[in-house]
Amino acid sequence: MRKSGFDAFDETVIALAMAPDLDPVLAVATSALTAGANGPGPQHPTLALIADLTGATGPARATAAARLSPGGPLARVGLIHIVPDPATRVAGDPPRGPSMLATCVASTALLRWAFGVFRLDPALFPLVRDDLLAPERPPDPDAAAALLAVLRLPAPSLTSLEADRATDALSTALVAVARSRRPALVVSADALMAPASAQRVAAEALLRQAVLIVTGEADLVPPAHWEPFATAVVAGQHPVLPEDPDRTVRSLLVRGWSTASAGGHLVDVLRTRGLLVAPAEAKRLERWSHLPAEDVGRLAATLAARAAGREDDEPSARRVTSEDVTSVAVGVVGRDLTRLASPLRTSRDWDRIALPPALRTELAEFVDQAAQRSSLLTEAGFGELPGQPHGITAVFAGPSGSGKTFAARLVAGDLGLPLYRVDLARVVSKYIGETEQNLDAVFAAAEESDAILLFDEAESLFGKRSEVQDARDRYANLEIAFLLQRMEDYEGVAILSTNLLGHLDGAFARRLSFCLHFPFPEQEQRAEIWRAVWPPQITLADDVDLDRLAALHPLSGGHIRNVALAAASLARAAGHDVDAGCIRRGLDREYAKLGVAPDRIGVAS
Template sequence: MASATKIQNVESPPVCPAPRELVGVVAELHGALRGLDCLLSSALDAFDASLGSASQEKYRGLYIAPEQVNLLLNRQPGQPSFVIDRASGLALWPPTEGSFARRMADSYGLSGFELDVLLIALAPEYDLRYERLYAYLQDDVTRKRPTVDLILALLCPSGIERMQHRPVFSADAPLVRQGIVHLVADPQQTDPPLLARYVKPDEQIVHHLLGDTGLDSRLAPFVRPSAGEASLADLHVADETRAHLIRVAEVMAEGRLHVWLHGPAGIGKRQAAAAVARHAGYALLTIDVTGIAADEIGPTVTLAMRQAWLRGAILCLGGIHGWLDSPIATEAVAALLTESPCHIIFASEREMPSALRQHVADVHLPLPDAALRATCWQSALGELGRKADERRLATLANLFRLTPGQIEAAAAEAVRQARLHAKQRDGIGALPFASMDDCIAAARGQSAGRLDGLAGKIDSRATWSDIVLPDDALSQLHELCQRVEHRGKVLDEWGFAERSVRGQGCSVLFAGPSGTGKTMAAEVIANDLGLDLYCIDLAGVVSKYIGETEKNLDRIFSAAESANAILFFDEADALFGKRSEVKDSHDRYANLEISYLLQKMERYEGVTILATNLRQNLDEAFMRRLAFIVHFPFPDEEQRRRIWSGVWPAGVPLAEDIDPGVLAGQLKFSGGHIRNVALAAAFLAAGDGQPVGQAHVLRAAQRELQKIGKSLTPGEQPSRATA
């Protein structure tokens, strides 16, 4: 976040704020046109004199008489058709203090000559008599608009001055580059020379001068709805951020600032822009350039800047980040900023390109902390006429790192679901309290889909009653859930977050043999917390190409931040093993990949679960970064009995010879293998049309042992079976 000192030192051109109402513009224009009338009167006299007797031709302007041909041949090259005895540099539209001409000159860097060009081009838009006058002077009844040649003839007493002022109509001159006037070709001519092109003022300037202050029709498709009349005090932001926005608004009131306002989607960038504009004394015009063709964005932004300037507003540009992926486009924006007549606030989800740093102040809107998120929930539900328990709101705020916009949408969805459930239950309207389950489901809906394509989502149905572990391991899992639930209180309210930006998430290691419940434990935690669980496919993450593994990891962790998900790396020893001794460049790069992963884990604010069968493969530097290390031992006989007792669904018919204690004592399987055996035995029993019996379990156990390279001897009884 930029400091106040840095903001005040940002280099940008002086901005002349537009007045709230156009006072005296008509009178100013009348005065300038009276000067133009005098000039045209002199021009008409000079023009008639130059034609002599040919000026009386009945059909002059419709054809070229022989006398006119001789006049044209006798004229010096570059000499206009008429010469006015006029003092050089005499302005038709002088930029007096406080005038519209002065504002144009100051904001767009126009000279007095360029203002006169604009006036001559504007005249037919105000009074059609100028069309006939221009047609007469151009000796063509079809030429009702002033051409470059006519304007130079009117304003330049000599051929030398014509050559000096001709660059005013070049593509890089302010009038044309800023789209204030357009050089239009006659439809009857193919690629006419510059002198033959008509000079037409932009319709935006015309409408404004004629009193039409409505929105330019060319901008209408891109204008976003108003962000409301929120003040800076109403924003759901931290006090530090609010103070920074106040400083930004105060500097903007002085007219020397453009701002890059960035933060995640739904953070409230447009609301913040509107509040800043209001505090600085401006209106806000919000344009979203998403969907505009790349070659049209520059002209559209130029048009939007002038619209904001004419309205006395700050321009808020959204959807700009996609366009700025191109370095050429970034340079184009930098060029636009140096000439912008208005303040610009860029609203983006990305950080500011470095090429713009000398022109724009950087302002970051961070994700609100847990306390602010709870306030957002309370406010959103309150606006919908619903209540929620403060403790529940705190839990929601801790579990889901949502933006204010996402919270508002989630609250609305939760209320809709509450109404539906209440209606289904007893036919009445919604209850005054929003259900916690409805709020959690709605919050999860705001995060859904962010990791799709990067990781596989696990449907978490397991509960605490489904998992069998030693007491200490279970205690650690409960402590893990408590850590997530009370994260906001400890880190934000109690101040631990201020001590370090690292370690604010929860990285956990599940270590133990295959089938001991590591995946089930991850499901239990996700189900208990109400968070989505995603399993990371390591085969899709690790790449042999330099830099690709880091890119894959960055995509996963970035998506996970907004997905509010638990990341589960199964068989993680493949990626998180001991960093090898550096023997060649490949070893060195592999170690860099692991170091990069450790950094991403430390900065990730959610839960990361690593499951490994080989705890000894993890080095000390890695272990230090873990909040919990939970050991999943091979279950003892009592634990196996409990697993066998709970493995059968209520609808499974069991024979009398099924004894969990006997099975636990004789079949030394882990929990995962026990579940496989139980399922296989159920299928065998269903095929026999019988309840599940000991014989079915024995046959299923034999198949399970075959998978791990062991077998039961023929005729061996379950009481003697060993795994």
């Protein structure tokens, strides 16, 4: 207590306030000492009793009353509560000032510590966290070192960290606090808005001797609510502060991740939990640059629980891949995104897609550029150039069933990032301005979760602007203009899938990094698809000739998969292998959907 600026009087007040809660005998004694003409008094000490027991007389009693008012130092830091005497209350009157009749009560935080309960009060979660792990490598080592120097100063301090991404500022603060060998209390600015909640946070910070790290809109926190905190770091907007000549106030600029990354922090945490992350998988995970620090621990804990659930004597039971991380991340960091988009499973099995060699090369170049995007912007200096987009956008154009969606799954799998298909039915609204709000929410949530966005049937959203003939045309054009600008500002990877490339607005051409054409599969590609479409568990009868099927039935990959599924279902129902008859019936169904009479020649060898 003395280190925090309190004296013997404050220590005595705290002891008297806690005594009735620690020992019922003392509660009875306090009630007797505060008894009046109407019977026993309150079980907690009044300000008058405290003044008597501390020997305060004359002007000293008024000083004691002022120090024990709701605005006094002990109440301001949330260690005690001053409860007015009910008999002195007048309905409709404003709160009264210091009164010797008021009662001094120990706060919940103080009593928890007195009884040895050092765990953070669960009622404060999730606005207050004490479980966030510091990365081994900060985004900006220089800023972390400068902040560490401030934290080691004996004087009260408040440091504001300015960064393009809040997660970079938070990670830098966590590293500096960890190196100062003090605990960190990460608090949302929302928890400091009301006086009562700000006092609860102040008590937790004081009792732990913790450094307060504030996230969110710190500039909206009332200036007086910063006074109880000796050491604070703001990872967001710089707050409005009261005049305090004894407090060191400064601002530090934080650069984003360069050689380190938020994903690299996750890899470190996974390995400390005994999980195995191969170097190739670690490289993929290091592409997560926006992973919130507060979610790293939750991701690692979930992955560790999964590993424990399947654990056996083999080391592979504790192996973690980027696909494992993306599947877990959907429920941890993708919550906001799932409101308007659907997660898709990713894959790295390129053998399952049949594409022309030139298109495979283009897709590989797309993956390589997306993988190097961060280093090109930061280390190679492209991010400093005016007008340089920070994201990558590609159009996958081709007929239905040509492999566009599966190619997007493969791109996401190779990059080790989650893939979400934007649900246009939920995004597009008939109400003016709501479509733009939904689109902005999609892009913002995707940036925060490092997700790849897939806009299927993109021509319906990115269509050409029309001549303005009425208000509907004008608002439709405004939506497209907004989408163009938001796409240019997007920092992630976006894929636009379309069957009608010519229907896209021409202004998108300049904003595209790649335009990949998926042709209708030729006979050679169709043969590859027929061979790859069958899972290992399916056995084909000897009368099935896949090469002749490819030659005689000009179907896209999507249609071939439908035929294979139908044939497998028929074979299982009949209790035998997939034969030519099952495939013939599957072809009948698919041609019927297309409205074309099937050519039955060549199904059997």
